[in-house]
Amino acid sequence: MAEEQRKPKRSKDSVANTLIVSIGISLVASVMVAGTAIALKPVQERNEERFRQQIILDVAGLYEPGADIGELFTRIDTRFIDLDSGSYVDGIDEDEFDAELAARDAETGIAIPPGADVANLRRRARLAPVYLVRDNEVLEQIILPVYGPGLWSTMRGFLAVNPDGNTVRGLRFYEHAETPGLGDQIDKPAWRSQWAGKQLFGDDDQPQIDVIKGFVDVNSAGAIHQVDGLAGATLTGRGVANLIRYWTGPNAFGPYLALRRTEAASDD
Ligand SMILES: Cc1cc2nc3c(=O)[nH]c(=O)nc-3n(C[C@H](O)[C@H](O)[C@H](O)COP(=O)(O)O)c2cc1C
Numbered sequence: 102m103a104e105e106q107r108k109p110k111r112s113k114d115s116v117a118n119t120l121i122v123s124i125g126i127s128l129v130a131s132v133m134v135a136g137t138a139i140a141l142k143p144v145q146e147r148n149e150e151r152f153r154q155q156i157i158l159d160v161a162g163l164y165e166p167g168a169d170i171g172e173l174f175t176r177i178d179t180r181f182i183d184l185d186s187g188s189y190v191d192g193i194d195e196d197e198f199d200a201e202l203a204a205r206d207a208e209t210g211i212a213i214p215p216g217a218d219v220a221n222l223r224r225r226a227r228l229a230p231v232y233l234v235r236d237n238e239v240l241e242q243i244i245l246p247v248y249g250p251g252l253w254s255t256m257r258g259f260l261a262v263n264p265d266g267n268t269v270r271g272l273r274f275y276e277h278a279e280t281p282g283l284g285d286q287i288d289k290p291a292w293r294s295q296w297a298g299k300q301l302f303g304d305d306d307q308p309q310i311d312v313i314k315g316f317v318d319v320n321s322a323g324a325i326h327q328v329d330g331l332a333g334a335t336l337t338g339r340g341v342a343n344l345i346r347y348w349t350g351p352n353a354f355g356p357y358l359a360l361r362r363t364e365a366a367s368d369d
Pocket of ligand 1: 331
């Protein structure tokens with residue numbers, strides 16, 4: 102009788118057991134993955150910050166392979182400017198500021214008027230960081246963050262300008278997904294080296310930079326504003342020209358750069 106009342110044993114291979122074990126393993130695995138992601142987030146953020154600093158140092162010509170990036174970066178003073186007025190704004194936490202996030206927010210960003218939106222960005226932040234490189238208190242160069250669409254991707258980089266607010270020192274992109282061998286020539290030293298010495302503005306104070314199709318005729322009047330086209334990647338090159346013209350133009354860093362040009366003219 103007792104034998105008959107004993108509950109039948111559940112087979113180890115039953116559907117219920119299989120489900121319990123697989124759900125258990127999934128739970129443990131997801132907790133481990135989520136825990137690792139949370140634990141590694143600060144490391145990832147620090148590495149991203151170091152990488153950004155390295156690119157800024159590189160475009161400024163201050164990067165030394167193997168040197169401590171944080172130490173080298175102490176030569177650079179990060180300031181924020183109000184893009185509309187071009188004047189400096191204090192009290193902004195650099196670590197908390199994300200220009201593209203700020204652009205999307207109704208309070209911290211504004212819509213770019215369609216006529217001014219040469220890089221097709223639609224919105225921009227009200228504020229932007231600038232990185233000032235000084236040598237013994239003397240301003241040597243100004244580094245501006247720039248971004249805009251290429252053919253396949255948003256290209257993000259830094260433009261280094263002399264304190265005259267007009268002469269380019271260098272251009273360096275640190276993030277894009279243009280095609281290797283085509284659009285990614287924007288990263289190659291041969292193409293990048295052409296930017297040093299180019300003038301951003303014409304006599305009319307309007308941005309004149311252009312990435313032309315083919316090669317620059319060095320004897321032409323416009324050569325001082327022009328860079329060679331990218332073979333097989335005209336659209337990426339056009340994207341670079343558009344984003345530089347936008348960010349140096351009146352809706353972006355234009356007022357700030359105009360103040361630097363006025364200052365430089367009065368120093369002469
Ligand atoms: C697989 C593939 C990848 C391409 N990648 C790029 C690119 O990264 N940038 C670009 O401007 N054009 C790229 N192109 C070429 C463009 O589609 C377009 O043909 C070109 O920009 C036209 O101008 P061009 O040939 O005079 O430079 C690519 C084309 C193909 C088929």
